[in-house]
Amino acid sequence: MSQSELTMSTGHEVLMESSPYGMEKKKLGMWIFIVSDACTFATFLFGYGYMRVGSQNWGTPFEFSSILNGIIMTFVLLSSSLSMLAAVRATQAGQKASANKWLGLTMLLGTVFAILHLREWFKMIGEGWRLFYNPLGGAAQFGACFFSVTGLHLTHVISGVIALAFIARGYNQGRYDSSHVETAGLYWHFVDLVWMFVFPLMYLMNAAR
Amino acid sequence: MSSNQELSMGSYAGIVIGLMIIVGIEVVLTYQHLSVRTLLFALLCLASLEAFVGVMYLMHVKYENRLLFWTIFPATLFVLVLLNYLWPDAYRMARMSLGR
Amino acid sequence: MKVGRKVVALTSALLIFAFGLLYSGRTVSAASTGQVTGTVKLDGTAPHQKPIDMGKEPICAAVHKDKPVTTENVVVGANGGLANVVVYISQGLTGNEAAAPSQPVQLEQKGCQYLPHVVVVDAGQHLKIVNADQTSHNIYAQATKNPPWNKSQPPGAQPLDASWTNEEIAIPVKCNVHPWMHAYVVVVKGPYGVSDDSGSFKLDVPPGTYTLTAWHETYGTQTQNVTVAAGKPAAVNFTFKAK
């Protein structure tokens, strides 16, 4: 219920100070959420670093196959960012059909990422990895750090896909416009950029070299 | 609306491919038998570069109002820098532990 | 409709009869009690029991100033008799033993020590815990087969009450505030006997053949079979090897 709705109910223009950021309040809200979520991820990663420094036998358990899987997931997520950009461009240009196409592709790529990720999780769980058990004899903390950091990121990806679904449905029904899609795009790019830190710190640092 | 038409889709694709290339470099670096410390430093620098490019271009901060840049970056970096106060105690934990 | 009513009357009569039998059955066999007596010996020298330093709690240290207190893991009487051994029936219970005594067993905390060191209760029987010291104790019964039980008892508080339902041969009890305070609560079903300083114990058991098990906190358990005839006490002796 932004100011502009007020105009409709009271019939005359409500004059407001211009926002120093010069952007939709939805986008400003999303940016401030991104700042706080970045700090939350940072705390998880600092905890992981603290555990790793403090432990004697951390071990580097990831074979090249998991690293390859990680690379594919990263490329999937990056391309989903690209398709998200295209979707935003399409909604701003008002092309409903291509917007739906691109939004569908973004959601698909997001789901592929989630599936690849869960497949790897279950492979590791199959190998005996638990939240606090390291089948290779290394520090048992590895499972805790790995599953908690990637789990938080996976939750963000899945909730991102669900949010995109709602935004797409609302957009098709005309309730949402390009600013809503752009805000969802911001969230999606943020989730992608967090993966830019999670992938090297969690996968590459633990690659068996 | 904020003028985000500066970059064509083609250049966005170029940026995303650039990010993919950086990820490739990271992977190559991983298998270069560097010491853990230098590898970590390299990976963090590359990841920060990716994040910076991602925020500035993919998320339009470059074309938004200057104030947005000067709000989000100082706030986040403020917390990131201050969290580094943890490291002396992490090493203390490793050095003085009872070996368990 | 008439058949239904007849059936109801028949079953209720049967029920009353069965209940009556069950109830009377219990008291029928109380009269002819057999007895098992015996002694528990320790073969070898008892391990050195360390003296307890109660420096942390001056109230209790003052109580034991003249006679220093040692740990009670192995208590050996004058003639080598092993104390604190619980002898109970592990097999052969026929269910018509004497009913569990109703009045509660007392576990007293005096001079920052549990008296007695090993206390035996029947399943379902109540244990009365008294704090006779001027300092707070917390009674932590680390039961595994029963729910664990951890309560504090400030000085002068009214006695606490505890009871355990299923049999557990040794529930270690400790006080967190005074780490040297240790005791065992042994929850058994049926008759039991605890060996005193001289190592002798006594069980009241109806006639029949049973397997007796003797449990000690440090030396574990031993079993022996025994047949008890009415009116003639059967003698059973146990010997534990001192490692």
Added chain:
Amino acid sequence: MHDMTAHAAAHHAPPQGFIRKYVFSVDHKVIGIQYTALGLVSAFIGMALSWAMRIHLAWPTASIPFLGTLSPNGAPGGVPTPEYYLSLMTMHGTIMAFFLLTAAPMAGFGNFMLPIHVGAADMAFPRLNMASFWVTFVGFVLACATFFIPDGPPLSGWTAYAPLSAVGAVAGPGQGWGQNLWGLSIALFCVASLLGALNFIVTTIDLRTKGMTLSRLPLATWAWFINAWVSLLAFAVLLPTCLLLVLDRLGGTSFFIPGGLVINDKMLPHSGGSPLLFQHLFWFFGHPEVYIIILPAFGIVAHVMPTFTRKPLVGGWKVITYAMAAIGGLSFVVWGHHMFVSGMSPYMAMVFSVPTLIITIPSVIAVLVFAFSLYGANMRFTTPMLFCLGFISLFISGGIGGFFLAQPAVDSYLHATSFVVGHFHFTMGLSAVFAAFAGFYYWFPKMWGRMMNETLGKIHFWLSFVLVYCVFMTLHLMGLTGSVRRYSQFVADFMVPLTPTNRFITIAALLLGATQFIFFYNVIWSRFKGPKAADNPWQATTLEWDTTSPPPFDNFGGRQMTVYHGPMEYDGDAFVMQTSTEKSIAGT
């Protein structure tokens, strides 16, 4: 600039039906009242807990009425056991610090007043605002539920230090499901505060009406804005800490539990964690938290005082706002002073001691601005004004303790003594609560449309002010003997002679608690029978006094609010409303 095209969303029509109007309402005023009510309920629960604690400390064998029935195994026969005393202390700290001191002044008054102060119809995201209240409410219910579960409430203090809080039920009574619920409750509170802070920031930036430039923002709004940034970054760190704690307890991980711990002769299946990580992450949030509690108090006093001194604050809006911003910024750099003696490396102690001393400078500037704004004033001694004066005196007394505890050498003696208890009760407990009282008495006419009774208010002030010094200054100075905090009984030889002092504190604390019922009665009576309040009972200048009390659904009845002046246009009995086009008389 804005995309002013008509939106298809349902327009801002006032809701019908009781549920929509009062329970699940998206109106910031209703949500503000809900938060304030939650704060009042937490205040009385916290006070009852502190009563039980104080009575137990003074007369350890006394049977406390109702406590025996409330929790038969925690306090058999009304006499709390040592672990139950620690649970009372833990829940007193948690409920007071989170659900009263963080929620009421910031989210309670802030939600009600911020949109009106900036001239908006509602918060930027009304549904998000409603969601953040109900998440806080669920957190509050979880926290109170810990009293009624078999495991009993947690006993590891509101700080919940690591192995005691992370190891699980084996750590002793209260550490079973009580601690899990505590962790979830605080995690939910973090989520709610993050959403609330986000709402405050966007509303203050984006929804200011015409003419309401940043320099004309009322000072309470400035405080809530700065506070929103501080809580945004601080709660963002407490949320993962709570998640890791719950993961440690339920997931079997050991982020905070090192290896080799033995409890009841059994080794724990944990290894690799560090309690210092928990302390760092908790206090990284912990110290900004105490400034999250005191900044709204600064804002409320800076907003209320000019109305009754009839002159602007010395230095205008700039000095106090920069001081608050400096405090907000520095609050992130000082958390180590909580850990001087708790195992942190001693070199870090110096690194944290200097900024802790430096943060006293903006605090002193703020106090000086408040004190010297009284110079040459023509003070009207209404209840809000008295509470503001009380705030200044209490904050000076509280701030002095900071000089001691900021130095590692002195802290090595005074750490974890009742000196610290006195210090944080003065700053967090009393100054914040006196400012909240000032805000409550000041905005009651606007929130409920009725005037509160002045004589009852004054009695409440004078009794509270004197008793507060009796209770907490005695506790503060008693700490110099080294009497340790968080003890459920005084058995140590050097603390037994302090029993008469403790009895004095308890009696004063009971009287102090009783005086709060005068306030409670005043609130209930005035709410229904108080005299009708005019639109501007205090002749104040800010926007909330420019509309009816209580304000209509869209705050200004559709009028276009245009602001021409700053918030402090006072000169004796003359004053200029922010929206009036007259010439400014105080040059702000």
Added chain:
Amino acid sequence: MPGKVFAVVVVIITLAIGYCVVAHVWWMPVDISVHGPNIDHQIEETVFGAGILFIAGQLVLAAFSFLYGDSKGARKMKSFPGGAKPLIIFAFVVVGIEILVLSFVGSKAWGSVYFTPPDPNSVRVDVQAGQFAFYFRYPGSDGKFGPLHPELINEGSQNFFGLDTDHDADSKDDIVTAELAIPVNKPVLLTLHSKDMGHSFDVRELRVQQDFVPGIVIPIHFTATQTGKFEIVCTQLCGLGHYNMKAYLEVMSQPDFDNWVKQQAAMQ
């Protein structure tokens, strides 16, 4: 009228507090350690400095409240001469100086405890804090501490440290006591480790307070200058028995200490 009453009340309260502090109604116990005087000096200096700021602040508040009460006549407002600038200067200058002095002098006191290396031939005692009791371990005649095996800890048989006297040669002569005895005027080095929770080692008279952090060993060193029996209390919340977690520190002359150790060794 209320302004004058408020001023009087504040003045009375300030004087009462000033009296309580100056007359040492509640004050630190006499110090018995070498580094203690530094800390006492630091506390007294802070009391003096902060006390002046406290009294000045309260009296200024009382004065303004007394002078500028609600006079019915519409008096002309006076604003503070010079606006906020002098206040800011005062804050930066006065509080700034106080900060420099306190942090500079303070660092010397702090350094004397934590940055000066322990005396090599000081009496070494290993201190273990566990749920609700301190236990102390002396190296015994061989001067070496045996290794610790937490899995062997068995309170029932008084094996509090988890010593394996059968296999470890060094553990055979280690002496475990519930009381900390140290010789007077000799440097003592304690190594603090915790068995289960976070605890704290606090002796008021020694002006020493250091937490036990489970997982790491923290060394602290001091020298006692007076004989007597002092109380060691735990100041870090560690569970239900926290209020009763104490032990006694006995400072003895060297001969007394030697035969105390012999006597404890006999009781092992």
